Amino acid sequence: MKYYISDLHLFHKSSIDFDNRPFEELADMHEYIRTHWNSKVTNGDTVYILGDISMRGNAEALISFVSTLRGRKVLVRGNHDDVSDYRYKQLFMEICDYKEVQDAFGGKNYNLVLSHYPIFSWKNMDKGWIHLYGHTHNSQEDQMYQNVLQHMSETCEHLHQSMPSAINVGCMKPWMEYEPRTLKEILENIIRGRTIMNQKELMLAGKIYDPNDPELLELRAKAHRLSAEYNATFETEEEKRQSIMKELIGNLGEGVYLQGPFQFDYGCFTSIGERTYANFNLTVLDTCPVTIGKDVFMGPNVSLLTPLHPLRWQERNTYYREDGVLTDKEYGKPITIGDNTWIAGNVTICGGVTIGEGSVIGAGSVVTRDIPPNSLAAGNPCRVIREITDADRVD
Incomplete structure (x- = not known):
């Protein structure tokens, strides 16, 4: 499968205001992009990134982030892409300034011309070749470019039979919505005006959705199969276990150990940080994003439950x-x-909860509200008992 996207502008704070992106903080944008990217792209897919992944600078953070994105990545360079760091270069299957590719869907073949910058006259534009580009965001410049193409199609005799198709695949465009898209998705979204969210998007946005949507059924079936495969392994089959986790979990840090058996509803909407450990019978129902930090300890029978149902039976x-x-x-x-949190055994954490860094949740707790950082909390419902301080040091 081939995907396309441009102008992510990771770690570029002003991009939120410049594009009127629907995120309060960069961290929110980064997590949304990563979650949606890894929910659809597999490591066998190819993603063509048409430039401006990030502003120059933030090399370490950028390398760390891009390495978590699935797929074989091809970078068609933009004006903000700095590829001088060899570690960054190694994250891409190819780096170029211009690319021609073939794609297909619905029994029809398409020829594509890829570049970061919009091209006024691209190869075989009169023969139906499609030009994908970025750079211009939602600017007046982009509208002027499209107006020129429209004028060309109306006045150039050799273009009358084939309106030149140039599509801005910047992530902020309504047909892109901050995730890589296939050519089929891009064209279909443009045709229908992209005014209706699909069921997966409704689900991840926390809105009412249909859980028996075919795409969601397929994602759940895959997660349940991979969970069963993992649970059938022995602890000594470390490579096989690691391979399954990488395919199942949307973002998996180094050194994560899940004892198993476990059950994920989707897996691809879960992020687990480095060196996190979970004991027997972890259950993760990730209909909304589940983010587990670094160096987290989880005891047996921990349940992370994001789903909710209407309270009134008439709607439920x-x-x-x-x-x-x-x-x-x-x-x-x-x-x-x-x-650096510790979630003890038989704890249930409900949707909408954030547990602060360094906190400890006592065994058997049912967590229904946020827990501040460095707190000892327990109970049903879970309440803060006291702050964890240096007096709790074990020498």
């Missing part, structure tokens, strides 16, 4: 869709567990 009960499929209405809220 199952019903038949127009196509005869029995379904229900669900929604969810994300869960965030900070670095």
Whole structure:
């Protein structure tokens, strides 16, 4: 599968205001991009990034972030891309300034011309070749470019039979929505005006969605299969276990150890930081993003449950869709567990909860509200008992 995207502008604070991006902080944008990217792209897919992954600088952070994104990445360089660091170069299958590729869907072949900058006259534009580009964001410059192409199609006789197709694949465009898209998705989204969110997007946004949507059923089936495969392994099969986790979990840090058995609902919407450990019977229902930090300890029978159902039975009960499929209405809220936390055995963490860095949650707790950093908390519902201080040091 081939995907396309441009102008991510990672670690570029002013990009949020410049493009009116729907994120309060860069961290929110980064997590959204990574979660959506890894939920659809596999390591066997190719992603063509048409420039401006990031502003110059922030080399260490950029290398760390890009290395977590799945797929074989091809960088078509933009004006802000600095590829002088060899470690960064190694993250890409190819780095170039211009690329011609072939793609196909629906039994039809397409020829594409890829560049960061919009081209006024690209190869075989009169023969139906499509030009994908970036750089111009939502600017007046982009609108002027499209107006010129429209004028060319109306006045140039050899273009009358084939309106030249040049598409801005900047991540901020409504047909892109901050995630890599296939050519099929791009064209279909443009045709329908991209005014309707699909069920996966509704789910991740915490809105009411249909859990029996075909795409979601396929994602869950994959996660359940991979969970079962992992649970059938022995502890000594370290390479096989690691391979399964990398395929299952959206963002997996180094040194993560999951004892198993475990169960993930999607897996691809979960991020687990370096050196995190989970004991027997971890359950992660990640209908909304689940973010687990670095150096987190989780005891046996920990459940991370993002899904929610309507309180009134009139909205909660199952019903038949127009196509005869029995379904229900669900929604969810994300869960965030900070670095250096300890979640003891038989703890349930509900959707919408953030547990602050360095906190400890006592055994058997049901966590329904946020826990501040460096807190000892326990109970049903879980409440803060006291702050963890240097007096708790064990020598």
